[in-house]
Amino acid sequence: MNHHAAARFVSIACAFILAACGSEESTSTAPQGSASAQQISANNANLELDLNCDNATYPSAELLQCELSNVTRTLEANVEQLMPAFVARQLQQTAVNIQTVLQRSLQDPSWTLPPAFGNTGLTPLCASGAGPCVGDPFRYPGVNGPDGDVFYTQQAEVLPVVYYDQGCARITGQVWKPRNTGNRKLPAVIIKNGSVQANEALYWWAAQELVRAGYMVLTNDPRGQGLSDFSTPTGEQGGNVNGAVFYEGLVNDIDFLMSSPSNPYPHELSCMGTYPTRTQAFNPFHEQLDETRIGAAGHSYGAAGVTWVQSFGAADSMPWPGLLSKTNPVKAIVAWDALGSRNTPASATLTSLIASETATGTLPLGTLVNPAGAPPVSPRVPALGFTSEYGFTPAPFVRETPRDEHLNGFKEWAAANVPVFNVTIAGSTHLDYSPGPALPASSWCPNTDNNACEGGWAKPMITHYTLAWFDRYLKNPGEAGFDDADIRLLDDARWAERMSFHFASARKFSTRDGQLFFSEDIRMKYPKKSTTP
Numbered sequence: 001m002n003h004h005a006a007a008r009f010v011s012i013a014c015a016f017i018l019a020a021c022g023s024e025e026s027t028s029t030a031p032q033g034s035a036s037a038q039q040i041s042a043n044n045a046n047l048e049l050d051l052n053c054d055n056a057t058y059p060s061a062e063l064l065q066c067e068l069s070n071v072t073r074t075l076e077a078n079v080e081q082l083m084p085a086f087v088a089r090q091l092q093q094t095a096v097n098i099q100t101v102l103q104r105s106l107q108d109p110s111w112t113l114p115p116a117f118g119n120t121g122l123t124p125l126c127a128s129g130a131g132p133c134v135g136d137p138f139r140y141p142g143v144n145g146p147d148g149d150v151f152y153t154q155q156a157e158v159l160p161v162v163y164y165d166q167g168c169a170r171i172t173g174q175v176w177k178p179r180n181t182g183n184r185k186l187p188a189v190i191i192k193n194g195s196v197q198a199n200e201a202l203y204w205w206a207a208q209e210l211v212r213a214g215y216m217v218l219t220n221d222p223r224g225q226g227l228s229d230f231s232t233p234t235g236e237q238g239g240n241v242n243g244a245v246f247y248e249g250l251v252n253d254i255d256f257l258m259s260s261p262s263n264p265y266p267h268e269l270s271c272m273g274t275y276p277t278r279t280q281a282f283n284p285f286h287e288q289l290d291e292t293r294i295g296a297a298g299h300s301y302g303a304a305g306v307t308w309v310q311s312f313g314a315a316d317s318m319p320w321p322g323l324l325s326k327t328n329p330v331k332a333i334v335a336w337d338a339l340g341s342r343n344t345p346a347s348a349t350l351t352s353l354i355a356s357e358t359a360t361g362t363l364p365l366g367t368l369v370n371p372a373g374a375p376p377v378s379p380r381v382p383a384l385g386f387t388s389e390y391g392f393t394p395a396p397f398v399r400e401t402p403r404d405e406h407l408n409g410f411k412e413w414a415a416a417n418v419p420v421f422n423v424t425i426a427g428s429t430h431l432d433y434s435p436g437p438a439l440p441a442s443s444w445c446p447n448t449d450n451n452a453c454e455g456g457w458a459k460p461m462i463t464h465y466t467l468a469w470f471d472r473y474l475k476n477p478g479e480a481g482f483d484d485a486d487i488r489l490l491d492d493a494r495w496a497e498r499m500s501f502h503f504a505s506a507r508k509f510s511t512r513d514g515q516l517f518f519s520e521d522i523r524m525k526y527p528k529k530s531t532t533p
Contacts, residue, residue, distance in 0.1 A: 036486050036511050043493045048529040053501040055528075058400040066501065067396050073427025073457060074394035076443035077435065085448045086137070090437050093137040097129025101227065110275045118230025124239065126199035126226045132436035133226075135201035136445070138452045139208060145451030147208060155179060156211045161280045165223055165245070165252045167232035168271035170279065173200060173220025175257075176211050177285050187293035187474040188216040190253050194300030194434055195240040199226030202434035205459065206297060206466065213467050214480050216285055218257050222249050222302075233274055243371035246305030250296060251312075251322050257294065258324045260286040266323040291325070293474045297334040297466065299433045303385075306333040307340035307377055307409070314378035332382045332473035334466050336433035339385025339409035339422060342377045377412070382419035382509065384469040385409055386462060388428045389500055394440050401502040403521060410506050414518075419473070419509035421489065423465060424500040425458045432458040461498050464488065472509075486511040492522060499523050 053066035080086065101121055105112050112119050119127070126133035139147045141158075152158060158176045165171050177186060189210050191203045200219040207217045221228040223245045224238025231237050238245040252267060259265035259282040268281040283289065298306035313320040313328035320328040387406040404411075406424050413420030425432070431439040445453035468488035471481035489509070499505045504521040511517065519525055 036513055037515060039487050040490045043487070043491055044526075047493045047496065047526050049496060049523055049526050051501075051523065051526075051528040054523060064396075070427050070501070071390065071394055071396045073442045074390050074429050074440050076427075076457065077441040077445065078438065080443060080445050081437050083448065086437075086445060089137040089143070089448075090134055093134050093140055094130045096140075096142075097134065101128055104227075108277055110277055115233035116229060116275070117233075117235055124221075124225045124228070124230045125197050126221075129199065129201065129227075132197060132439050133199050133201065135199075135203075135434075135436045136205055136453050137437075138445075138448070139201075139204045143451060147452045151208055151211075156208070157285075159284050161220075161256075161284065162277055163252075163256050163265060163280050164267040164271035164274065165232075165249055166267055167223070167234070167236050168267070168274045169223040169229035169232045169236075169238065170275060170277055171220050171223065171229075171249070171252070172227040173218060174207075175283060175285050176207050176217040176219070177288060178211050178214055181214075181288065184288065185290035186214065186216045186288050187295070187470070187476075188218070188257060188289055189295045189297055189470060189474075190218045190250065190257060192246060192250050192253070192296060192298035192302030192305045193220075193222055193225065194298075194302050195222075195225070195243070195246070197225075198299065198302075198434050202436050203299065205435065205463070209463050209467060210470070213471065214475075215470070216257075216289060218253055218283075220253065222246060240301065243301060243304070244373055246298070246301045247308040247374055248321075250298070250302075250305050250309045254294065254296075254309075254329060255322055255324045256280075257283055257289065258286075258291055258322075258329070259283050263324060291329060293331060293476075294329045295332040295334070295470050295474050296330055297336065297470075299336040300430065303335035303338055304340050304374075306330075306335055307383070308374045309333075310381045310383070311375045311378040314380045316376065317378040317380075318375040328380070330381060332470060333384070334469055335383065335385045335409075336462065336466075337430055338387040338406070339383055339413075339420075340377050341408040341412050343408060343412075377409075379413040379416040379418040379420070382469070382473045383409070383413055383421075384465060385420070385422040386433070386465075387422065387424045387503065388430045388432060389424060389426065389502060390429045390440075392430050392440075394429055397502065403502070403504040406503045407506055407520070410508075414506075414508045421465070421469065421507040421509060423461075423505045424503040425461055425498055426500045426502075428458045428500075433462060435459060457498065461495055464491075464495065472512075486513075490517060492526070496523055496526065 056063035056066055121127055138145055141152045156176055157179055158174050160174050162170050162172050191206055200221050207219050210217050222238055224230055256265050261282055264281045296306040310330050310333045311317040410420050410422040427442050429440050432441045435444045442457040444456040444459040446455045468485050472485035475482040506520045508518040
């Protein structure tokens with residue numbers, strides 16, 4: 001038996017020796033007949049999984065067949081995007097986006113004149129909102145569908161904002177909140193984009209679902225990307241060239257979210273007059289923000305950013321640098337590929353990331369993008385991490401894949417006894433979290449019958465766990481999503497089949513009634529599906 005097969009045998013054995021191996025278990029502090037325990041048990045009681053691929057040895061013809069079938073998923077989205085309805089909607093929205101950025105330059109020439117270095121309409125990347133930068137073309141105002149006009153006119157209030165970052169670069173974004181909430185205080189989530197190509201429209205899928213679930217949301221383009229300034233007036237860069245914007249910028253975002261007329265945004269005061277552009281001095285929805293319930297979700301370099309920012313204020317990290325709160329207000333994070341860890345070599349170039357992916361067959365972004373000055377990673381708040389199987393450039397694995405390869409961050413959070421969950425979805429790419437035309441990803445728009453992208457493979461699962469995690473740690477009693485957050489997080493019957501057979505998905509957190517759920521390999525705790533007719 002080789003090492004890989006032996007490790008898998010041990011994983012299976014652990015399913016039957018719960019306390020010894022750290023698989024699924026519950027503490028004795030919880031009532032044995034609690035409602036959540038009964039519901040979770042009922043949901044998963046009859047779950048059996050096809051574990052043939054999990055147990056296939058390397059190398060073998062069986063594993064090769066599993067792998068070839070698995071990697072095929074990474075091109076599903078590209079095939080779907082050939083549908084006439086999708087192509088037509090994409091082209092329509094591309095034309096609107098290009099016209100919008102041209103109109104902005106005509107109305108406010110300071111966007112393209114010195115000292116606005118690098119703003120050309122083609123740069124920063126995605127400034128035009130064309131090609132992949134359209135994102136999901138059905139999620140724009142003016143689209144006759146549930147994610148278009150229905151959302152913007154009936155479900156949400158969305159206000160565009162422009163505010164300065166700490167270097168006086170203009171940051172463009174939007175603040176979102178549910179309609180008809182009265183004076184009720186809302187939990188909030190800030191979404192931090194990935195680097196290079198990732199403009200905010202690629203994350204509107206998350207913003208819309210969070211708003212529907214009762215959250216205030218802040219989205220924007222980091223400095224150096226999308227419609228924000230390419231650089232500061234003094235030439236300081238952003239984007240992948242300067243990874244500091246993904247944690248410094250997120251701290252600025254938190255200050256802006258927390259700003260109000262009586263407590264204005266500090267960088268508006270320090271940068272006032274840099275440009276004639278109308279900028280905001282405070283969050284227009286400040287009256288409804290619950291400052292005690294702020295979360296952050298980030299993708300790629302943004303996932304690294306939320307990992308670093310949650311670390312500020314920990315005893316073994318760096319002090320909280322925000323200007324409108326004495327302590328770090330972030331209460332929970334979601335890292336879309338991937339949750340970082342302290343054991344990280346420093347590297348910050350896209351070339352090195354792709355080279356690493358080519359060499360190893362994976363894209364450990366959370367372990368390769370530590371710029372100088374980033375705070376040491378320290379598990380401080382509950383963290384949900386996602387890790388893709390195939391990175392930027394999908395290709396079949398031609399190596400043995402250790403099942404715990406994606407669990408570096410998970411292990412650090414688990415050792416610190418801070419709630420953590422890490423999911424790897426079968427057939428997923430790094431771009432499943434930023435769906436856009438022509439980007440390799442699993443299915444995310446198989447059906448447009450309702451003038452919206454419905455269905456898919458990875459995105460529904462990403463959405464499900466993201467909402468459930470924030471509901472678990474940011475919702476109050478009586479709010480939608482509070483009562484069943486635990487059950488949704490433990491709904492293996494619905495989602496375990498989509499988890500990777502290469503890499504373990506794992507969790508360690510307690511439900512609201514005090515039960516500890518700890519599994520280092522969720523799939524392998526279930527019995528193999530019977531092949532008997």
